[in-house]
Amino acid sequence: MLKIALVGFGNVGKSFTKVLINRAAELTRLGLEPCVVGVIASRGGLINDKCISSRMLMELVNKGLYNAFNFRVIDLMDLIKLKPDIAVVSIPPSYRTGEPNLTIYRLLMSEGTSVITADKTGLALAYWELINESKARGVFLGFTATVMAGTPVIQLIKGLRGRVVENIQGVLNATSNYVLTLVENGLTMSEAIKRAIEDKIAEPDPSIDLGGLDAAAKATILANVLGLNVSLRNVNVQSLMNLNDDYVKESTRRGVRIKQVASIDLPNRVISVKPMEVPVNSVLGSITGNYNALIIRLNDGREITVIGPTGPAEATAEVMFSDLLEYTDLLLTMGKRIKG
Amino acid sequence: MLKIALVGFGNVGKSFTKVLINRAAELTRLGLEPCVVGVIASRGGLINDKCISSRMLMELVNKGLYNAFNFRVIDLMDLIKLKPDIAVVSIPPSYRTGEPNLTIYRLLMSEGTSVITADKTGLALAYWELINESKARGVFLGFTATVMAGTPVIQLIKGLRGRVVENIQGVLNATSNYVLTLVENGLTMSEAIKRAIEDKIAEPDPSIDLGGLDAAAKATILANVLGLNVSLRNVNVQSLMNLNDDYVKESTRRGVRIKQVASIDLPNRVISVKPMEVPVNSVLGSITGNYNALIIRLNDGREITVIGPTGPAEATAEVMFSDLLEYTDLLLTMGKRIKG
Numbered sequence: 001m002l003k004i005a006l007v008g009f010g011n012v013g014k015s016f017t018k019v020l021i022n023r024a025a026e027l028t029r030l031g032l033e034p035c036v037v038g039v040i041a042s043r044g045g046l047i048n049d050k051c052i053s054s055r056m057l058m059e060l061v062n063k064g065l066y067n068a069f070n071f072r073v074i075d076l077m078d079l080i081k082l083k084p085d086i087a088v089v090s091i092p093p094s095y096r097t098g099e100p101n102l103t104i105y106r107l108l109m110s111e112g113t114s115v116i117t118a119d120k121t122g123l124a125l126a127y128w129e130l131i132n133e134s135k136a137r138g139v140f141l142g143f144t145a146t147v148m149a150g151t152p153v154i155q156l157i158k159g160l161r162g163r164v165v166e167n168i169q170g171v172l173n174a175t176s177n178y179v180l181t182l183v184e185n186g187l188t189m190s191e192a193i194k195r196a197i198e199d200k201i202a203e204p205d206p207s208i209d210l211g212g213l214d215a216a217a218k219a220t221i222l223a224n225v226l227g228l229n230v231s232l233r234n235v236n237v238q239s240l241m242n243l244n245d246d247y248v249k250e251s252t253r254r255g256v257r258i259k260q261v262a263s264i265d266l267p268n269r270v271i272s273v274k275p276m277e278v279p280v281n282s283v284l285g286s287i288t289g290n291y292n293a294l295i296i297r298l299n300d301g302r303e304i305t306v307i308g309p310t311g312p313a314e315a316t317a318e319v320m321f322s323d324l325l326e327y328t329d330l331l332l333t334m335g336k337r338i339k340g
Numbered sequence: 341m342l343k344i345a346l347v348g349f350g351n352v353g354k355s356f357t358k359v360l361i362n363r364a365a366e367l368t369r370l371g372l373e374p375c376v377v378g379v380i381a382s383r384g385g386l387i388n389d390k391c392i393s394s395r396m397l398m399e400l401v402n403k404g405l406y407n408a409f410n411f412r413v414i415d416l417m418d419l420i421k422l423k424p425d426i427a428v429v430s431i432p433p434s435y436r437t438g439e440p441n442l443t444i445y446r447l448l449m450s451e452g453t454s455v456i457t458a459d460k461t462g463l464a465l466a467y468w469e470l471i472n473e474s475k476a477r478g479v480f481l482g483f484t485a486t487v488m489a490g491t492p493v494i495q496l497i498k499g500l501r502g503r504v505v506e507n508i509q510g511v512l513n514a515t516s517n518y519v520l521t522l523v524e525n526g527l528t529m530s531e532a533i534k535r536a537i538e539d540k541i542a543e544p545d546p547s548i549d550l551g552g553l554d555a556a557a558k559a560t561i562l563a564n565v566l567g568l569n570v571s572l573r574n575v576n577v578q579s580l581m582n583l584n585d586d587y588v589k590e591s592t593r594r595g596v597r598i599k600q601v602a603s604i605d606l607p608n609r610v611i612s613v614k615p616m617e618v619p620v621n622s623v624l625g626s627i628t629g630n631y632n633a634l635i636i637r638l639n640d641g642r643e644i645t646v647i648g649p650t651g652p653a654e655a656t657a658e659v660m661f662s663d664l665l666e667y668t669d670l671l672l673t674m675g676k677r678i679k680g
Contacts (some may be wrong), residue, residue, distance in 0.1 A: 006577065018501065134675045144499050151644050152499025159484050160490025162359065162661030290642075302630075304491050304648035315640065321502030333475045334674040 002032040002328060005079050005113070006039040007088035007104060009065045012118055013041070015317035016088055017061050019052045023321065030328045037082045041065055042091070044073040044101075049082045054305075065086035074106055086114040086140065086327060088320060095213050095232075098125040105141075109133050114140035116323045118316050120147065124217035124232035125187060127224035140330060142323030147172065147218040148292045150315030151308030157225045164299040165226055168264040171287045172218045172294075174310045175202045175209035178242060181288055183248040184257070189241060212237040212260060212273035219262040219271050222294075228269055238274035251277060257285045283307065341666060342372040344377040345419050345453070347444060348430035349405045352458055353381070355657035356428055357401050361394045363661065370668045377422045381405055382412040382440075385479060389422045416447055426454040426480070426667060428660060435553050435572075438465040445481075449473050451531065454480035456663045458656050460487065464557035464572035467564035476538070482663030487531045487558040488632045490655030491648030492662060497565045497636075504639040505566055508604040511627045512558045512634075515542045515549035516600035521628055523588040524597070529581065552577040552600060552613035559602040559611050562634075566660065568609055578614035591617060597625045623647065 004020070006013055020034060027034045036057060038047035045065055046052065060068055079087075087108050091100040101122040108115050115134075117123075123130060124142055134141040144154045171177065178201045182192035193210065196202035208214050216235040221232050240260050248258050256277040261284060264271050278285040285307055287293045290311065296304040309315060342529065344360070346353055360374060376397060378387035379522040385405055386392065400408055419427075427448050441462040446551045448455050455474075457463075463470060463483055474481040484494045512515065518541045522532035533550065536542035548554050556575040563570050580600050588598050596617040601624060604611050618625040623645055627633045636644040649655060 023364065023502075135669070138673055139584050140674065148505070150638075150642065155495040155499035156492050156646070158666065159495035159659065159662050161665045162363075162663070163490070163655065163658040171542075251393065298490075298649075298655075300649075302649040302655075304646070306496070306644070306646050308644035309640075309642040315638075315642075318503040321497065322499050323502070325501045326498065329475070330670060330674045333478055334480065335669045 002027060002034045002086070003037045003084045004034055005037060005082075005084035005087040007079070007087050009039060009041040009045070009309040010090060010092070011313035012090040012316050012320075013024065013088075014061045015313045016090065016320055017057050019317050019321045021057055023230065024054070024262060026325065027328055030325070031332050032328050037084050038079040039065060040074060040076065040079055043073060044145070045079075046070050046072060046240070047074060047079055047082060050284075054244070068101070076104060080107060080111050080113065083111070084113050086116060086324070087114060088324070089117040089119060091119065093119050093121040095121050095182050095208055104306070104316040105130055108140075109137050109139050112137060114142075114327060116142035116320050116327070118145040118149070118320060120221060121232070122215040123224070124164060124220040126222065126231075128229055140224050140327045142320070142327060143221070145316045145319040145324050146221055147312045148294070148308055150312075150319060151292065151306065151310070152319055153294055153306050153308070154225060155220070155307060156304075157222055157320055160296065161226065165264060165266050166299050167298045168219070168222060168294060169284065170219065170262045170292065170294040171259050171284050172215040172262050172292050173209050173260055174263060174292065175206065176215070177288055177291070178202070179210060180240065180248060180258055180260070183245055184252060186249070188245045189243060189248075193241070207239070207241070209216070210241045211239040215260060215262040215273045216271065219264050219273065221263045221273055223266070226266060230269060234270040234271070236270070238272075243275055255280055257324065259284055259287070342367060342374045343377045343422065343424045344374055345418070345422070345424035345427040347376060347416065347427050349379060349381045350401070350430060350432070351653035352420070352430040352656050352660075353428075354401045354429065355653045356660055357397050359657050359661045361397055364394070366665065367668055370665070371672050372668050377424050379405060380414060380419055382415065384411060384415070385419075386410050386412060387414060387419055387422060416444060420447060420451050420453065423451070424453050426456060426664070428664070429455060429457040429459060431459065433459050433461040435461050435548055435557070442466055445470055446473070449477050449479050449481075452477060452479060454482075454667060456482035456660050457665070458485040458489070458660060460554075460557040460561060461572070463564070464560040467561065468569055480667045482660070482667060483561070484663050485656045485659040486561055488634070488648055489650045490652075490659060491632065491646065491650070492659055493634055493646050493648065494561070496644075496646060497562055500636065501566065505606050506637045506639050507606060508559070508562060508634060508636050509624065510559065510602045510632065510634040510673060511599050511624050512555040512602050512632050513549050513600055513629050514632065515546065515556070517552060517628055517631070518542070520580065520588060520598055520600070523585055523636040524592060526589070528585045529588075533581070547579070547581070548659060549550070549584055550581045551579040551653040555600060555602040555613045556611065559604050559613065563604045563606070566606060568606065570609060570611060574611070576610070576612040576614070578612075580615040583615055592620055595620055599624055599627070
């Protein structure tokens with residue numbers, strides 16, 4: 001039996017729940033039947049140490065957690081008492097503090113519960129503390145969905161730990177793509193931002209995406225995976241909200257396009273996010289809409305290019321389910337026999 | 341202490357040994373000091389349960405294993421008696437049988453030794469047998485270097501197990517790129533093949549690369565990682581060696597290029613490798629030389645594109661070292677504490 005806790009029940013949490021219901025048989029086939037012992041969000045939730053039924057879970061997805069007849073005002077500690085094997089966390093954090101997620105991860109891991117999360121901020125602020133804690137406690141920490149969401153580029157980057165990476169450049173924020181394309185097409189920056197909010201592409205407060213903090217958090221995680229010890233606080237971030245409209249509009253005439261580019265210079269340990277001119281026909285220059293791209297330059301001069309979709313919530317949830325499959329496999333393999 | 345056995349000592353084995361010597365400190369920092377207890381190839385090798393010194397290893401790299409003063413005619417069983425934690429296997433197998441590698445994997449795993457390999461054939465012929473055996477024995481099986489070698493695309497594919505992949509198309513064999521480019525530039529097919537052998541790009545027997553078996557083995561592994569149960573024997577393979585020279589030469593005039601394309605149709609469980617016309621400016625059409633590319637189409641209509649270098653041996657060895665870092669991390673994390 002694999003005891004699962006769901007922490008957070010917004011779009012991603014709901015999507016994950018649907019994936020889990022539809023694909024429970026895959027976990028059972030691996031050797032562990034999933035059992036959701038609790039679902040909570042900021043105001044409370046429900047717990048059931050005999051497993052919440054799929055029917056009840058589907059009802060929560062359709063009607064909302066707070067409308068469930070057995071909803072109670074409970075907190076994480078009530079859930080932890082049921083000793084879940086793994087918690088799937090999808091609570092949006094504060095970019096300044098990483099909270100409440102950092103506290104949630106620490107509590108869960110200290111009780112031996114593994115964590116899968118789509119929140120980039122906690123990892124971007126305290127990567128090595130969390131990794132070392134997960135090792136010390138012998139728990140799994142899955143965070144594939146934090147960068148490029150629908151594209152598991154984190155896994156590819158993990159596979160590069162043995163290679164020597166010189167630098168990485170990427171377009172990692174889709175909202176910025178959207179806004180810059182609107183400005184290229186004639187809107188002013190403030191009109192474009194307003195439109196992106198109306199189209200539900202940008203958050204009501206667009207400053208995290210357009211200001212560069214979202215891309216900075218993603219780049220920070222990639223850098224740490226490759227062995228650097230850097231925090232989101234050390235990233236040089238330059239907003240694109242102050243760009244001159246005409247500068248953006250006329251750049252294509254010069255064969256370049258303005259993109260929000262995240263750069264990681266590994267030998268010098270410098271990460272930056274800023275608006276940059278890139279050739280229109282280059283990989284970064286041709287990325288639009290809901291796509292992200294990464295160019296990874298190795299010390300032998302060769303490059304790895306990855307282009308793929310970020311979100312939507314369904315894709316993020318499916319990548320979190322990949323983490324759950326990986327965790328289950330590892331538990332059944334490496335957990336079985338201790339060598340060395 | 342992490343007891344390592346090196347099985348195979350050609351270009352990849354030697355390159356791996358150099359990486360291991362240069363970067364031993366990274367393993368020590370993770371928490372396990374590496375100790376090479378044996379190096380063997382087909383005719384024998386040397387073993388030392390007190391660890392072979394870095395100096396001796398470097399001498400083996402420079403002078404060759406068979407010239408070592410303490411070289412002995414030993415076999416795998418002599419090495420297994422030292423109970424290595426992990427074996428790094430780089431012996432070229434037969435594409436027909438997967439041997440001797442399949443026998444080597446089975447012997448190692450049955451004795452509780454984890455395996456890292458760059459050999460695609462064993463996995464392409466007996467993927468699930470090997471995976472299930474590794475789970476049953478609680479050992480790690482690392483094979484990131486089997487597909488695209490220098491580009492850890494296997495890891496990205498593992499991260500897609502939770503997503504629904506419709507199909508994958510890829511250019512997975514660099515020798516075919518090389519030969520087809522020479523034909524486009526005016527050589528006949530047989531001249532191009534001769535040149536590729538002279539330039540040490542193609543093997544003396546080029547039929548595995550140009551015939552499609554190499555790409556077929558890689559595609560088979562990718563399909564199995566995504567949950568299919570397919571063998572290399574079931575792949576439809578069509579050689580490019582019989583292509584008409586003029587057809588290849590004149591294709592670019594029609595805006596297309598002939599490439600050896602591997603295709604995986606997941607819903608129908610069909611894998612094929614054959615020469616195909618692809619648009620000159622497409623991702624697959626613009627791949628040349630030592631690069632490979634994959635296009636992964638998801639069920640939501642979106643695509644993930646990965647372009648990256650295959651080999652050379654140094655890159656392959658570095659990716660195998662990534663597997664060793666992952667193994668070490670897992671051993672220290674998931675091996676520590678058994679939950680669930």
